[in-house]
Amino acid sequence: MAEYILFPVLLSNKCYPQKKDGPCYIMFKGFESPLIYHEKDVDLATLDKAVKILTADHGQISRLVNKLESSWANRIQIVKEPHHYSSLRNLFLCFPGCISVDEDGNRLFLSDSNHHRIIIFDINAKILDSIGSVPGFEDAEFENAKLMRPAASFYHAPEDCLYFVDSENHAIRRADMERRVVETIYPTNTSKKTTSLWSWVLDKLGKKREVDTPSEAFHSDSLLFPWHLLKSTSNDLFVLNRSFGTLWIVDLACGVIKEVVKGLPKVLEICREVIVEKSSVLKHVPSDWLQQQLDMTSSLDGIPYSGLLSSVANFKDDLVLCDAVGQMVFKLNGKSGSISSFQFSNFGVLGLPYWFSFPLERVCAAGDVLSEMHIDHIEGFSLLPGRVNILMKILIPEDMDLVEPLDKSCIWCQARGTAMEVSGAESKADSTEKVGVAQQWYDEIDHLTFTTSEGESRTAAETAGENRVVQEGRVCIDCTVSTSPGTSEVIIYAPLYLRLKRSSSSSTDNRVEEAARIADIIDPLRKPARDSVIQFLLSSKRDLKDLIFVKPLHVRLKFDCGDHPKADNSKSVVLTASSIEVNVVAL
Template identity: 60%
Template sequence: MALMFRRLREISRVLPQVYAGTGYLRQDTKLFGSHSFPLPHLRLNNKKSSADTGGFAQRFSTVSETSHESLTEDDLLSFIESTLNNIEGPYHCWVNKIEDSKDFCRTNGVFLVLVGAFFDEPSISASSPVVMFEKVKALQQRYPTLTVMGFQSSSSIFSDAVRTRFVQIATKDYITFPILLSNKNFTEMTDGACFVVFKGFESPFLYYERDVDIGTIDEAIKNLVQRGENHNVMNKMKSTWAKQIEVIKEPPVSASLRNLLLCYPGCISVDEMANHLFLSDINHHRIIIFDDNGKILDCIGSSPGFEDGDFESAKLMRPAASFYHEAEDCLYFVDSENHAVRRADMERRVVETLYPICNGEKKDNSLWSWVMNKLWMKRDVNTKSEDLNSESFLFPWHLIKSLDNDLFIVNRSFEILWIMDLASGEIKEVVKGFPKIVEVCGRMIQEKSSLLKQIPGYWLQQFLGNNGLFEGITYAGLMSSLATFQDHVVICDTGDLPDDKCVCEVGHRVIKLSKESGLISNFHFSNFGILGLPYWMSSSLERVYAAGGVLSEVHIDHVQHFSLLPGRVDIQVNVDIPEDTELVEPLQEGCVWRQARGAATEVSGAESIKKSSEKVGVSQQWYDDLDTLAFSAQEAESTAEEGNTSDGNLQEDGVSIDCTVHTSPGTSEVIIYAVFYLRLKPNQNSNNSTEKKAARIADILNPKRAETMGKDPCAQFLMKSDRTLEELVFMKPLHVRVKLECRDHPKAVDDPNEIVLTESSIEVNVSLH
């Protein structure tokens, strides 16, 4: 940037005026000398690379603003590079960044930086922050080797309010890339929110205005990546939906919040005849099915990814709006981060993809293909075009069924509408711009969003947030967050209100408004065993392939060693619940997972889980499937007779989990996972403030949280509430490993050739404090 300024200063001495237009600038760094007088600020909007000419085509737009700082392009690049290995410094701090991440070690790679968009207010336009986030995330998915980051100047980068704000942003918009905060002011260079692309921290870099078409940035990144990548590798990157050898990333800054029972429950639909409600638990990548009493009946989705299959093994990525098709007994829903429309057959309990259309290749049913599919998380689809543009089917959010059997699919910013044929899954028409969208389906949007008018004014302000800014249709942004059910209006409370609200709810709950009495109450959920174990604590096969510091080491709560004789071993794990908490309901078998490795064979837990209709973790199913493929049914039957599974036994001082294994001489390990659904006990002590309660919940959710930058953001998020924190249900995972060392079998006294079978019992005491 500084070099271009110097050239333009020299040119200005010869030419009377620089007109807006297209020109070529050569990259000779010794052509002109430096000057100290101020220049009009120029923002560069690169349209096409011209490597063969030694320069690149640029379009300039002049701004009548004078920079009073001597910051240059090189200053910004040098500053960003100097912060990569330091989470915090005197002039910067990183948020949403894994401390030991190796993503930024490739300083010679291609970088995409989103500048100045994180404190902007949302609006209905192509330049809204939501649209900018989606463009960056789409490019991040498309190019696995691309290094993506955010940059925001702020004078109060170390304040708790700023940290809390970024927790809200990351949770709502699912920001997985790190964001650099700086108290240095670079706004004079960037002139507001924009995109910046560069390679290897070398000048020049390319500016793109906030409303630039995504295809323009895509083309520039493709050209930069192609210069240093193998052509075959580039071919694998072209499809937006081909996720090869990909480890799913999630927002690190909101990791503690995922231990809440619900994490951004944003959309809901109903089947009144069957007394079913379908809740999109968006950041848990699942759809929860429950009844009017809050009893959980079923769950669609097991973990983040893109895979069809039965409800327990299907993978989703932030499912949003849905609608129940009564004639087909199917639930249609948009799978937002997978850029897909999917269908859940409620009778067969199977998830299928309606759009994009799958390749018609012959399916390989071999064992090796099964294992590879589990590891690679890849889905091949037919796409009409490999190019990204403003009409690409990206991040669908709202879903409405029309009277003529079409699907109206709208993104969150109401910038684009896709009209899809329900029968074939083909996109018939693309409508761009909010006014034109209103012409097509404005009446249906108005009908859904108008339900909010029944809510009393005080409560309406709680749920409104920044979602009522759509011109012409009030509360349009919340239309997928509410539904009528019997004599109630059911509303998803995500708690994503702006900072200027005097009162803010924690959210992450579902409430219901009685049309008759006007009373509002919460749904109190139960039957958590259906949900199984949280996907992030399971030792899934995908973790075997995780590399590059993307997945941190699995946290182990307790490890204990025993030396025993081989034979039957009964293990009892006694779990001490924190004294200021209580179980929401007794521990269910679906919330426990057991596995034996080495010289031990587990004979409790797995057999009854196979026979149970309850949902279990996908990891347990994979191991069970492997056992079925690798071992005979006779062996399974013999072990089934050896032991029985029992639910966690509720004791006065905690819970016990039972497990039985058969051991042989050698070393072995028994792994026990469990998840407890807790809440704070009602406290009669009036001195126990909301701040203390929030801090206590944050301690339980993340006992090793970093304290490097003020208070924990999770605690700060919980503090912004007038809701009773004792009502908040949260999960506490448990990971126990019991290591067994078994000597040789003892011999009978009368017959040295006879092996004596032994039985042992051990207790393992664990505290969740």
């Protein structure tokens, strides 16, 4: 659970003999074929050839697999994240692996690796921007770009660009800070974003096809799982894997791999000086903190804690530390030597986390989707058709503190059936037009189709309505829908950023109880993984009361509306307005 691993585990009834020579690759085809062992350090080209031989019948297998897939299944969302990892997504940071700085611009760039994004914040921990938030591989604006476990980064001031390695995509990418656009500089033949109208509609409906573009042929020099990124004295980038066993020297100007160096001795001949210089700041870090990070990384002989060189950065007189064990970021004061955790703010910049739900909410042809989802509150109402003003009050648990008021950009509301959302501007003035809900829905689609992504995000924020924090530990969300005769449903998602409350009355802290309470909040449904989550939280020696986590709020309101009331002349209908209050306990 310490690492984000995409590779599946095959279940087999084979009997594996004990191998005493250490780690190795085990390959087999079918249940009857013999096992093939390859040494851990075998050349990757040899493995690639073996895989091609073993998967010679891949076409037939693919046809069998396709028969099992539902026609509604969106393939890119099926095989992305490990099952056990989903329990940890609701931590605010999940494996914050690497960090870099822009001292002149007062900006820090944190790779929140397992959330597939890079968070930009200032020295006061105010979140300024975010690059990417959805797993995948796509160049686009910051809010639409897709990354896959980004790692080390390097800020290039002359260009005002952030270079970073996209580890699971085996790529080197560049974020233009002025234009707010992510571009891929290696490999050069990645797929480009399609901006056609039809592609936009398919993407919104979850039916967009992922087109496989030709990729470079695999060879032993291919960029595989890069992690560290260093700037050389010349106009080159040193890209290294986590074990420092392979070095790729990349031309910064054109993104071409100039040279590939294999073997630790040869790698150190070229970049030992750069590694030592970057790692030298670690001598100021307390040894107990460093020791706790050792299990998460690799180090070189003669260069202690070198595996952490991308996890620390100098910012003027302070040292910024990424704690990949405790899922936090710390600041070491250069004068006093004291360590304090960053108290992040301005979470509204991050919007709604990608794993909550996407517009439009996915429909699955097989299985009961709701049975696999945790719903905080379901309530039904019988109302007259017309405008419905919804006031939802969320009670925060007594042992929790709300880190920051809920921002309206983090709320997502969807109405379906005979109901439609009413934007903030329309909710202020009642319309006298008696237009059917179906026609209004088509009008809304037309409006969204010809709206830019920036305007689109503003519309999504407005539909959620104004929200505010009220007294007695409650959060309030307002939204308005218009209903017609029939049944309908309103679905509301929102992330509540919480931390455990510090109580002066308690003389001793029980870390096991604290970890168990956090585990119940971040994922109340996945009970089988609860013990693993608790052990993961306890692996850190940090104060769990400093840990920020997300309570995923999921509310569903069901409406059953009769016919419109008739006017005295029995020809026209009477428009009605209703107000309802919904009380939710965020347990």
